[in-house]
Amino acid sequence: MYTVAALIAFAANSVLGRMALKDSAIDASSFTAIRLVSGAVMLFVLYILFNMKSKKQNNTQLTKGGSWKAALMLFTYAITFSLAYVSLDTGTGALVLFGAVQLTMIIASIISGNKLHKTEWIGIIVSFSGLAYLIYPTVTTPSVFGFVLMGISGVAWGIYTLTGRGSITPLRDTTVNFSYTIPFVVILAFVMFPHIQISTEGIILAILSGAAASALGYTLWYIALAGLSATEAAVVQLSVPVIASIGGVIFLSESVTMRLIIACALVLGGIATVIIGRNKV
Numbered sequence: 483m484y485t486v487a488a489l490i491a492f493a494a495n496s497v498l499g500r501m502a503l504k505d506s507a508i509d510a511s512s513f514t515a516i517r518l519v520s521g522a523v524m525l526f527v528l529y530i531l532f533n534m535k536s537k538k539q540n541n542t543q544l545t546k547g548g549s550w551k552a553a554l555m556l557f558t559y560a561i562t563f564s565l566a567y568v569s570l571d572t573g574t575g576a577l578v579l580f581g582a583v584q585l586t587m588i589i590a591s592i593i594s595g596n597k598l599h600k601t602e603w604i605g606i607i608v609s610f611s612g613l614a615y616l617i618y619p620t621v622t623t624p625s626v627f628g629f630v631l632m633g634i635s636g637v638a639w640g641i642y643t644l645t646g647r648g649s650i651t652p653l654r655d656t657t658v659n660f661s662y663t664i665p666f667v668v669i670l671a672f673v674m675f676p677h678i679q680i681s682t683e684g685i686i687l688a689i690l691s692g693a694a695a696s697a698l699g700y701t702l703w704y705i706a707l708a709g710l711s712a713t714e715a716a717v718v719q720l721s722v723p724v725i726a727s728i729g730g731v732i733f734l735s736e737s738v739t740m741r742l743i744i745a746c747a748l749v750l751g752g753i754a755t756v757i758i759g760r761n762k763v
Contacts, residue, residue, distance in 0.1 A: 552646065587716035
């Protein structure tokens with residue numbers, strides 16, 4: 483349940499980002515800054531409320547968590563993601579992003595001594611094929627600048643995810659991670675101030691992305707990681723573009739195509755294969 487909820491939040495985040503950046507409602511730097519600050523505020527409020535409830539029930543205080551490393555990876559992911567989508571179309575961006583996430587987490591898993599079962603490899607290939615098939619009609623030759631930025635974004639998100647796999651207090655850790663990005667946000671705002679482009683619509687979309695999809699979604703993701711292997715955590719994220727497409731059908735009255743049905747079957751089938759393969763190890 484936590485995994486599904488987190489993936490839905492990721493999909494919502496992707497849609498909000500595309501709406502804000504593709505329509506030029508806000509510049510990439512301002513979107514990132516507002517997203518991270520609003521996320522930090524939301525998490526701080528939630529943490530205070532949760533901590534007050536814990537005290538009332540005489541529970542043990544939450545231990546200190548989070549890290550500057552995770553915060554740096556979170557900031558790097560957020561800013562490069564925003565900058566890359568200015569020069570990449572949705573399909574190409576998704577392919578590069580999730581390809582980089584997959585490679586980062588799988589390589590890290592192998593380096594740490596976790597040998598992948600052949601069934602896991604098959605599942606990974608099938609799921610990635612489903613993603614590629616879904617977004618193929620919108621894939622174009624990417625700009626080198628956008629490709630590199632989105633690749634860096636994927637690597638940073640992969641590292642951020644791996645950092646959170648040992649989280650004992652997800653809400654505390656995510657709150658600290660977001661709060662630690664504030665110094666980076668201040669530097670970003672100072673450097674990019676002459677190029678600021680903000681609209682009311684852009685601010686609202688950035689706040690929704692930060693306070694709802696990011697703050698809540700990333701906390702749920704840290705909770706979910708406790709029950710996922712690194713390989714499982716990597717491959718389930720391939721379902722995000724599929725979930726976003728299904729959301730378009732439900733909320734935007736987009737048509738259900740055979741391509742979407744086939745892609746869903748491939749991605750979900752691949753994820754199931756990875757889980758089955760993991761149980762054989």
